Each structure stands twice: as C-alpha cells, then as structure tokens.
Amino acid sequence: MTLPEDRKIRTMIVDDEDLARQVLREFLSKHAEIEIVAECANGFQAVKSAAELKPDLVFLDIQMPKLDGFEVLELIGSESAVIFVTAYDTFAIRAFEVHAIDYLLKPVGATRFEAALERAKERLSGKLPPAPMPAMELAAAARPPQQYLDRIPVRDGSSVFIIPVAKLDYAEAQDDYVALASQGKKHLKQQTISSLEAALDPSRFLRIHRSYIVNLERVAKIEPYGKDSYVAVLNTGLQLPVSRAGHARLRAFLDR
Amino acid sequence: MHPLLAQLRRLIFYLLGWIPLAGMLAYLLAVPGGLTWWQAFAVSVPLCLLYAFVCMAAWYPCLATPLERSSVPRFLVTHGLGAIVASGLWVAAARLLARMLAGFEGFHDIVYELSKDLPLLFGTGVLLYLLAVGFHYVLLAVEASRQAEARMMQASLLARDAELRALKAQVNPHFLFNSLNSISALTASDPAKAREMCILLGDFLRRTLGLGEKPAIPLSEEMSLIHAFLAVEQIRYGDRLKMEESIDRTALDAEVPPLLLQPLVENAIVHGVANLVAGGWIRLVAQRRDGRLEIAVENVFDPEGPRRLRNGVGLVNVRQRLEARYGSQSSFVASAEGDLFRVAITLPVQSEDARASAPAVLKEKIS
Numbered sequence: 276m277t278l279p280e281d282r283k284i285r286t287m288i289v290d291d292e293d294l295a296r297q298v299l300r301e302f303l304s305k306h307a308e309i310e311i312v313a314e315c316a317n318g319f320q321a322v323k324s325a326a327e328l329k330p331d332l333v334f335l336d337i338q339m340p341k342l343d344g345f346e347v348l349e350l351i352g353s354e355s356a357v358i359f360v361t362a363y364d365t366f367a368i369r370a371f372e373v374h375a376i377d378y379l380l381k382p383v384g385a386t387r388f389e390a391a392l393e394r395a396k397e398r399l400s401g402k403l404p405p406a407p408m409p410a411m412e413l414a415a416a417a418r419p420p421q422q423y424l425d426r427i428p429v430r431d432g433s434s435v436f437i438i439p440v441a442k443l444d445y446a447e448a449q450d451d452y453v454a455l456a457s458q459g460k461k462h463l464k465q466q467t468i469s470s471l472e473a474a475l476d477p478s479r480f481l482r483i484h485r486s487y488i489v490n491l492e493r494v495a496k497i498e499p500y501g502k503d504s505y506v507a508v509l510n511t512g513l514q515l516p517v518s519r520a521g522h523a524r525l526r527a528f529l530d531r
Numbered sequence: 532m533h534p535l536l537a538q539l540r541r542l543i544f545y546l547l548g549w550i551p552l553a554g555m556l557a558y559l560l561a562v563p564g565g566l567t568w569w570q571a572f573a574v575s576v577p578l579c580l581l582y583a584f585v586c587m588a589a590w591y592p593c594l595a596t597p598l599e600r601s602s603v604p605r606f607l608v609t610h611g612l613g614a615i616v617a618s619g620l621w622v623a624a625a626r627l628l629a630r631m632l633a634g635f636e637g638f639h640d641i642v643y644e645l646s647k648d649l650p651l652l653f654g655t656g657v658l659l660y661l662l663a664v665g666f667h668y669v670l671l672a673v674e675a676s677r678q679a680e681a682r683m684m685q686a687s688l689l690a691r692d693a694e695l696r697a698l699k700a701q702v703n704p705h706f707l708f709n710s711l712n713s714i715s716a717l718t719a720s721d722p723a724k725a726r727e728m729c730i731l732l733g734d735f736l737r738r739t740l741g742l743g744e745k746p747a748i749p750l751s752e753e754m755s756l757i758h759a760f761l762a763v764e765q766i767r768y769g770d771r772l773k774m775e776e777s778i779d780r781t782a783l784d785a786e787v788p789p790l791l792l793q794p795l796v797e798n799a800i801v802h803g804v805a806n807l808v809a810g811g812w813i814r815l816v817a818q819r820r821d822g823r824l825e826i827a828v829e830n831v832f833d834p835e836g837p838r839r840l841r842n843g844v845g846l847v848n849v850r851q852r853l854e855a856r857y858g859s860q861s862s863f864v865a866s867a868e869g870d871l872f873r874v875a876i877t878l879p880v881q882s883e884d885a886r887a888s889a890p891a892v893l894k895e896k897i898s
Contacts, residue, residue, distance in 0.1 A: 291805065291808075292709070292713070292767055292768070293769065294712070294713040294716040294717065294766075294767060295709075295712055295713070295716065297716040297719075297720060298712060298715055298716040301716070301719050301720075316808065317808045318837070319808075338805070338837075339837075340805070340806045340807055340808045340833065340836060341808065341833075341836065341837070342837055343837035343838075346837060362705045362708035362709045362712065363705060380708070381708050381709055381711070381712035382708060382711040382712040382714075382715045383712060383715070425838070426835070426837075437835055439835070
C-alpha cells in the first residue's frame with residue numbers, strides 16, 4: 276500500500292446522497308495530490324468500482340442502499356485505506372476495529388477533514404502500519420454482540436452476491452477461503468471458517484468438521500461411515516464428513 | 532374535622548341509627564326500670580339525642596390511639612376513662628331532665644323512679660360509648676383506605692403523565708446532522724439553495740417546538756408539519772423521494788397527538804426510500820369512519836437491503852404513545868409484504884366540538 280512520492284492518491288467517494296459527496300469533493304479539490312477516480316451512490320457500485328479501479332483511499336458512508344459501509348469494506352478488503360463518513364456516532368468503535376483510518380461525523384468540518392486526510396497520507400506513505408488482519412476477519416470481530424449475520428455478501432470479480440443465511444446450505448473451508456453452498460451454487464469468499472462460524476447463529480449452524488459448517492435445517496440424517504466416523508446426509512442427498520467432536524455436538528443438538 | 536359533621540347526609544344516617552337505641556333504652560327504663568312507657572320515652576329520646584353527639588367525641592381519642600400503633604394498657608385506659616366520663620355526664624343529664632319533667636302531670640314520681648335506675652343507665656351509657664368507639668374505628672379504617680385509594684389513583688395518573696411526557700416525540704438528531712451536512716455542501720455550490728434549506732429546516736424545527744407542547748392538534752396541522760419535514764428531505768434526496776397523499780376532507784379537522792405521523796413518514800424514508808438506489812414512494816392515507824380516524828403510511832422498501840440502525844425505534848415510540856393515550860381504543864399494525872411496508876393506525880376521533888363536550892375529568896387529563 277506504500278505509494279511512490281510522485282503518484283497521486285487515487286480516491287473514491289461513496290455516499291448515496293449527492294450533496295454529501297459534494298462536500299467531500301469540495302474539500303478534496305484543494306489537494307493537488309488527490310485524484311478522484313470514482314463516486315458511488317450505493318454499495319454494489321462501490322464494490323464494483325473498487326474492484327476495477329483499486330483506489331488507494333475510500334471515503335465511505337455507512338448507511339446506504341444494497342450494502343452498508345461495513346459490508347463494502349469487508350468485500351473490498353484491506354487493499355484500500357478507508358475513512359468512514361456518517362451522521363451516526365454509534366458505529367465509531369466498530370469502525371476503528373475494522374482499522375478504518377478515521378471516522379468523520381456529518382456535518383463534516385474542514386479542520387477535522389484535513390486531520391483525517393493527513394492520517395490517510397501517513398498510512399499510505401507507510402509511516403503508519405497497515406491493518407494487521409484482513410478486514411473481513413476484523414469485520415466479523417467487530418460485529419455487535421448478540422447479533423448474528425442475517426446475510427453474507429460475496430464478491431466475484433466486480434459483482435456482488437448476497438446470500439441470506441437462511442439460504443446457506445453449508446460452508447466448506449478451502450485454504451484461505453470458504454466455499455458457501457447455496458441454492459446449488461458455490462461462492463468463494465476470503466474468510467476463515469472459524470470467523471464465519473463465530474458470525475453465524477449457533478442454534479441454526481453447526482461446525483460438524485474442521486472444514487465444514489452445516490445449516491441444521493438441511494440435515495436429513497446422520498449415518499455411520501466406516502469405523503468410528505460419520506457422515507451427515509443433507510436433504511439433497513449430499514454427504515458431508517462429520518468429525519468425532521462434530522458428531523458429539525450434533526448429538527447434543529439433536530437430543531435437545 | 533369530624534367525618535360525620537363534614538357531610539349532612541352522613542350525620543342524618545348516624546342519627547337515624549340512634550332511633551332503635553332510643554327504643555331499647557325506653558324498653559329498659561319501662562320494663563325492668565319501673566317507669567311508665569310515657570315517662571320512659573320522654574326520658575330516652577332526648578337522652579339518646581344528646582348522647583349521640585356526646586359519643587361523636589369518641590372520634591378524637593380514637594384518632595389519638597390508632598389501633599395498630601397503641602399499647603393495650605393505653606388503649607384500655609383511654610377508652611375506659613372516656614366511657615366513664617361520657618356516661619357520668621349522661622347520668623347527670625338524665626337527673627337534670629327528670630327534675631325538669633317532674634312538674635308535668637303523670638311525671639311526679641319520675642325523679643324517685645329514675646334514681647333507682649341510675650346504675651342501669653350508667654352501665655348502658657358505658658356500653659353505648661364503647662359501641663361508638665368501635666364504630667369510630669371502623670370509620671377511621673374506611674377513611675384510611677379511601678385516602679390510600681385516592682393516593683394510588685393520583686400516583687397512577689402522575690405515572691401516566693410522566694410516561695406521556697417521556698414518550699413525547701422528538702426530532703431524530705440524525706435528520707438534523709444530515710440536513711446540516713447538505714446545507715454545508717450547498718453553501719459552496721448553490722448559496723441560494725443553502726439559504727432556502729436553512730429556512731425550511733428552521734420552519735420545521737419551530738413547528739415541532741410549538742406543536743410538541745400541545746396535547747392534540749388537528750390532522751391538518753400535523754400534515755403541514757410533515758410537508759415542512761418533506762421539503763427539507765426533498766433537497767437531500769431529490770428525485771428519489773416521492774410522496775402521495777389521500778386524505779379525506781372530513782379527517783383534516785380530527786385531532787391527533789402532535790408528531791404522531793411525522794415519525795412514521797421519517798421511518799418510511801430512512802428504511803424505505805433511502806435504501807433504494809432509484810428511490811421510492813411513500814403514501815399517506817387518512818379517513819374518518821364511525822367516529823374513528825384511520826391512518827395508513829405505506830412505502831416501498833428493499834427486503835434484501837442492509838439492516839439500518841434505530842430499526843423500529845420510531846415505530847415503537849408511536850405505538851407506545853397511542854397505547855398510553857387511548858389504550859384499547861387505538862390500534863397499531865405494522866406489516867411487510869413483498870417490497871411494501873405498511874403501518875396502519877386507528878384512534879378515536881376528537882374533533883374540536885367533541886372535546887368541548889367531553890367531561891371535565893377528561894379535559895383535565897388532556898391538559
């Protein structure tokens with residue numbers, strides 16, 4: 276993320292309100308080193324533009340159509356430095372937990388804006404350490420307590436899919452990714468299976484294996500498979516391996 | 532003041548209660564006492580009338596020795612002494628009365644005859660006094676429970692008042708922050724528009740301040756408040772925000788609590804229009820039917836959109852205000868079907884004329 280001295284900072288503005296974008300555009304226009312590469316009015320557009328343009332810096336509203344700011348950050352990853360801009364102060368802690376550079380409150384003042392931009396430049400020139408963890412892990416960590424995911428945004432190139440958790444059949448770990456199986460398709464997402472497990476409602480989803488989380492509504496039966504091991508048979512007939520610990524958890528759940 | 536003297540009706544009932552006692556006293560004086568029936572009644576009626584008032588004095592010792600907080604000796608001494616004094620006075624009055632009656636024909640022997648009955652009279656006097664003491668304790672208990680009830684009523688009224696005050700709708704601060712941000716943007720690009728928005732925002736705020744204090748306003752006023760609100764939001768959202776209205780002319784003068792509908796419209800914007808890329812519409816329908824006001828606010832929304840903060844806070848507040856104000860006379864239903872969200876409320880109509888004829892108690896509660 277370190278930039279050469281002479282390159283311009285490629286900047287993207289994401290806000291669903293034209294006037295809110297206008298304020299930021301005006302503030303940014305005073306800085307010759309800033310190049311505004313895109314302005315987006317909703318979450319889908321933001322992810323698409325970010326994937327195509329790879330901006331260095333993103334000013335990101337939180338409450339927007341399609342995807343909220345946190346979901347956008349989760350999908351564009353830590354490739355860009357992010358400054359949140361919102362009227363709500365309640366998201367501040369969450370914003371810093373996902374290593375946003377700053378958190379600006381509307382109405383945005385010039386002094387506060389300059390300070391945020393200064394921090395962004397320091398981060399981009401390598402004076403500030405970059406985010407130590409992938410943003411999606413942090414997004415999961417910063418989720419408000421007692422609130423589980425109700426939808427999972429997934430990016431494929433520059434397009435975005437939303438998987439409602441009710442339509443998620445199972446998730447399978449694949450190296451740094453999880454494959455999310457939903458409605459006969461698999462979607463890859465860069466996330467560890469443990470952080471996904473933590474974000475899902477434990478009364479609906481169960482880790483049955485080191486590499487598998489299953490939607491309990493999809494499980495038709497559990498069958499022995501060889502000596503000392505089991506498989507879970509889904510409604511579709513698909514079989515998923517069940518580890519010994521997973522089998523104990525499954526039993527405990529079914530006995531309840 | 533003595534509770535029996537406070538109301539003439541109570542005093543009359545109390546004195547009526549002494550009539551059978553006077554009869555019993557006459558019987559005692561005539562049959563075991565040896566007086567003629569004429570003599571017995573001539574003595575018992577004035578004596579009982581007098582004693583009825585003497586016994587009312589038992590109220591004060593009863594007040595001074597409350598049953599639950601007085602020791603038994605103190606209780607016995609107080610009322611024993613009271614009985615002796617009262618009865619002694621009564622006997623003295625009887626003798627005086629006998630002497631006054633002695634001059635009349637057929638009453639010559641009354642002084643002598645009555646002097647034989649004095650112990651009997653004294654005993655009766657003590658018993659009647661103690662009876663009065665018991666009666667006054669009952670009276671005290673009734674009074675106390677009545678006061679407790681009144682206090683409870685008062686307390687529950689105060690609680691409801693406080694609840695209504697707490698529930699008073701307030702302008703969502705985030706609406707202000709976002710509007711100010713828009714104004715800040717316009718100051719550079721379109722100063723005239725910035726000024727217009729300042730004025731619209733000021734107009735809306737002034738209205739909410741003025742109306743928020745009132746117990747109820749005509750629907751027409753609430754609608755003009757909503758128009759002031761929408762004028763500000765229109766600048767922020769532009770073409771994305773469309774509002775339709777269908778309001779019965781008869782519904783316009785029906786009274787509603789101030790800022791009851793504005794939060795519903797704001798909710799429709801925040802959770803509906805603002806979540807849609809191309810924007811959407813809000814529809815407000817109001818009509819009067821069978822003495823009730825029916826209002827519905829509908830909007831399109833994105834069922835798959837991200838969840839918003841403050842989800843439902845505004846709606847819960849409106850529902851609670853309706854409930855606190857009208858109880859079961861009002862209804863509140865929020866429903867989502869496909870991409871349509873709808874809040875339907877009904878409340879009893881309180882137009883200007885209906886309020887004028889409302890009972891005084893009700894008006895007091897409203898104000």
